[in-house]
Amino acid sequence: xxxxxxxxxxxxxxxxxxxxxxxxxxxxxxxxxxxxxxxxxxxxxxxxxxxxxxxxxxxxxxxxxxxxxxxxxxxxxxxxxxxxxxxxxxxxxxxxxxxxxxxxxxxxxxxxxxxxxxxxxxxxxxxxxxxxxxxxxxxxxxxxxxxxxxxxxxxxxxxxxxxxxxxxxxxxxxxxxxxxxxxxxxxxxxxxxxxxxxxxxxxxxxxxxxxxxxxxxxxxxxxxxxxxxxxxxxxxxxxxxxxxxxxxxxxxxxxxxxxxxxxxxxxxxxxxxxxxxxxxxxxxxxxxxxxxxxxxxxxxxxxxxxxxxxxxxxxxxxxxxxxxxxxxxxxxxxxxxxxxxxxxxxxxxxxxxxxxxxxxxxxxxxxxxxxxxxxxxxxxxxxxxxxxxxxxxxxxxxxxxxxxx
Amino acid sequence: xxxxxxxxxxxxxxxxxxxxxxxxxxxxxxxxxxxxxxxxxxxxxxxxxxxxxxxxxxxxxxxxxxxxxxxxxxxxxxxxxxxxxxxxxxxxxxxxxxxxxxxxxxxxxxxxxxxxxxxxxxxxxxxxxxxxxxxxxxxxxxxxxxxxxxxxxxxxxxxxxxxxxxxxxxxxxxxxxxxxxxxxxxxxxxxxxxxxxxxxxxxxxxxxxxxxxxxxxxxxxxxxxxxxxxxxx
Numbered sequence: 001x002x003x004x005x006x007x008x009x010x011x012x013x014x015x016x017x018x019x020x021x022x023x024x025x026x027x028x029x030x031x032x033x034x035x036x037x038x039x040x041x042x043x044x045x046x047x048x049x050x051x052x053x054x055x056x057x058x059x060x061x062x063x064x065x066x067x068x069x070x071x072x073x074x075x076x077x078x079x080x081x082x083x084x085x086x087x088x089x090x091x092x093x094x095x096x097x098x099x100x101x102x103x104x105x106x107x108x109x110x111x112x113x114x115x116x117x118x119x120x121x122x123x124x125x126x127x128x129x130x131x132x133x134x135x136x137x138x139x140x141x142x143x144x145x146x147x148x149x150x151x152x153x154x155x156x157x158x159x160x161x162x163x164x165x166x167x168x169x170x171x172x173x174x175x176x177x178x179x180x181x182x183x184x185x186x187x188x189x190x191x192x193x194x195x196x197x198x199x200x201x202x203x204x205x206x207x208x209x210x211x212x213x214x215x216x217x218x219x220x221x222x223x224x225x226x227x228x229x230x231x232x233x234x235x236x237x238x239x240x241x242x243x244x245x246x247x248x249x250x251x252x253x254x255x256x257x258x259x260x261x262x263x264x265x266x267x268x269x270x271x272x273x274x275x276x277x278x279x280x281x282x283x284x285x286x287x288x289x290x291x292x293x294x295x296x297x298x299x300x301x302x303x304x305x306x307x308x309x310x311x312x313x314x315x316x317x318x319x320x321x322x323x324x325x326x327x328x329x330x331x332x333x334x335x336x337x338x339x340x341x342x343x344x345x346x347x348x349x350x351x352x353x354x355x356x357x358x359x360x361x362x363x364x365x366x367x368x369x370x371x372x373x374x375x376x377x378x379x380x381x382x383x384x385x386x387x388x389x390x391x392x393x394x395x396x397x398x399x400x401x402x403x404x405x
Numbered sequence: 406x407x408x409x410x411x412x413x414x415x416x417x418x419x420x421x422x423x424x425x426x427x428x429x430x431x432x433x434x435x436x437x438x439x440x441x442x443x444x445x446x447x448x449x450x451x452x453x454x455x456x457x458x459x460x461x462x463x464x465x466x467x468x469x470x471x472x473x474x475x476x477x478x479x480x481x482x483x484x485x486x487x488x489x490x491x492x493x494x495x496x497x498x499x500x501x502x503x504x505x506x507x508x509x510x511x512x513x514x515x516x517x518x519x520x521x522x523x524x525x526x527x528x529x530x531x532x533x534x535x536x537x538x539x540x541x542x543x544x545x546x547x548x549x550x551x552x553x554x555x556x557x558x559x560x561x562x563x564x565x566x567x568x569x570x571x572x573x574x575x576x577x578x579x580x581x582x583x584x585x586x587x588x589x590x591x592x593x594x595x596x597x598x599x600x601x602x603x604x605x606x607x608x609x610x611x612x613x614x615x616x617x618x619x620x621x622x623x624x625x626x627x628x629x630x631x632x633x634x635x636x637x638x
Contacts, residue, residue, distance in 0.1 A: 002512050006502060006504060006505060009505070010504055293498070294503075299485065299488075300488060301489065301494070301513070301560075302486065303489075307517075402461065403572075
């Protein structure tokens with residue numbers, strides 16, 4: 001067929017103009033796909049970080065437990081046999097934690113820390129250690145050993161083998177202090193723990209707060225999507241003796257912000273594509289005005305107005321299809337690359353705040369659906385942008401057009 | 406048999422006091438096989454008349470009948486179909502598609518006329534007939550003016566139209582190439598009986614016409630038929 005060939009070759013008459021239009025499409029589609037991948041990746045990171053660092057699938061804690069870095073131990077969890085039975089039967093794993101806020105002092109330096117006392121056997125079944133980088137073995141409770149996170153170790157300038165004093169307010173309100181030694185430095189991968197965390201065995205934590213009961217119970221379910229019905233069931237059993245929080249509730253505010261970010265990104269992508277569309281319309285319109293005589297000649301040879309419209313729209317479509325595919329390759333390629341090789345946001349997170357449950361390593365989410373949507377959207381924008389100039393070309397009176405200079 | 410008839414055709418531009426009649430109340434009949442030239446000075450209405458005969462434009466008043474079809478009430482799409490099937494055009498500036506080869510330019514006419522396959526062979530044959538064998542793969546900018554006009558003739562001819570309209574076909578050619586183009590047109594008219602209707606104010610070209618219609622200020626001032634020897638018929 002000669003007509004598609006004609007359309008294709010017409011594009012190469014002014015390659016720089018066509019390439020510029022194409023670049024605009026490439027940028028628009030690429031930003032959309034990459035941005036979607038990044039926002040989805042950050043969203044997933046927030047969810048996983050909440051689940052794997054502090055909240056687990058469903059977290060049980062004392063009623064009216066404050067948000068933030070205060071971790072009072074005045075109220076402890078009282079778990080009866082019925083609740084234990086449900087936890088045993090309906091979770092994949094559950095574990096007790098004592099979380100408190102000691103003052104850690106080493107020489108003249110001291111820092112308010114977040115201490116987590118955990119069950120060395122059960123805790124890893126609920127809170128994944130996949131991202132943990134630790135320099136030594138597990139801390140030994142008998143030897144008063146703790147793991148320091150990198151943030152605390154840096155602040156107090158401590159390393160393995162050093163000692164520090166933990167000053168704690170006990171469950172009953174008395175002051176307690178204990179010299180502990182650093183058995184290892186750990187980086188859990190979650191900023192809210194790594195910035196100020198001290199990890200120790202549950203028994204050492206019990207000694208420090210002078211109580212046996214936990215402050216938190218974390219759970220792992222078959223699927224994170226089961227958290228809401230399970231939380232409802234546990235909540236019913238515990239009544240007002242405890243507060244039950246799903247991971248969805250934990251990240252609810254952040255998800256709201258993420259949705260705003262996603263919407264903002266979509267608007268930016270739409271604006272970029274609209275600008276690309278205007279550029280495309282301009283390219284096709286200029287092409288139409290440069291080819292008035294050719295349009296007239298085609299009309300004289302029997303091409304209908306619809307045929308002329310189709311010819312110019314086809315040219316726009318070629319730009320749109322090639323641009324969209326290149327944009328998808330660029331944006332999708334980077335999204336796919338970073339889905340395997342994470343981006344390190346470590347420096348940025350330090351600025352965001354120390355209590356942010358967020359892994360510094362962000363994996364983008366590569367979605368073929370997003371890529372296909374992006375390509376389709378780019379093609380539709382290109383087609384729509386071509387229609388107006390194509391109609392301008394088609395409406396040229398053939399008698400005048402064939403003699404145009 | 407008439408290929409085309411003009412019945413009291415008037416073409417005006419503008420309205421009210423600004424109205425200008427480019428063509429006024431012209432009635433003509435073009436028979437099959439004619440080799441007719443419209444002559445007249447610039448602004449006499451030659452191009453306007455050819456546009457209406459070629460269905461590129463419609464009259465303000467009167468009617469044009471092409472192959473027994475009145476164009477007055479035809480839609481834009483129907484006019485396009487009529488042009489595709491019935492009328493071939495040769496323009497002063499050749500009007501070839503610069504991005505297509507000579508062969509593709511001719512094939513394009515066939516495809517627009519509705520032939521989707523096997524366009525290469527008839528297109529190549531026509532190019533050969535106008536003396537362009539070996540030039541099929543050249544683009545217009547690789548051809549001389551005379552060669553381009555011959556491609557344009559082949560393009561107009563390839564769909565076997567009832568009528569070929571040529572508006573000043575030699576105006577952009579030198580004497581030799583102009584004469585060659587005219588020779589080809591005349592030979593096609595004589596051998597294949599193709600109806601040619603062209604305009605010119607070049608006396609050498611007008612001499613070749615077997616019917617000479619003179620236009621002055623949008624009206625026919627004379628309509629002279631001549632025999633093959635060149636004498637008045």
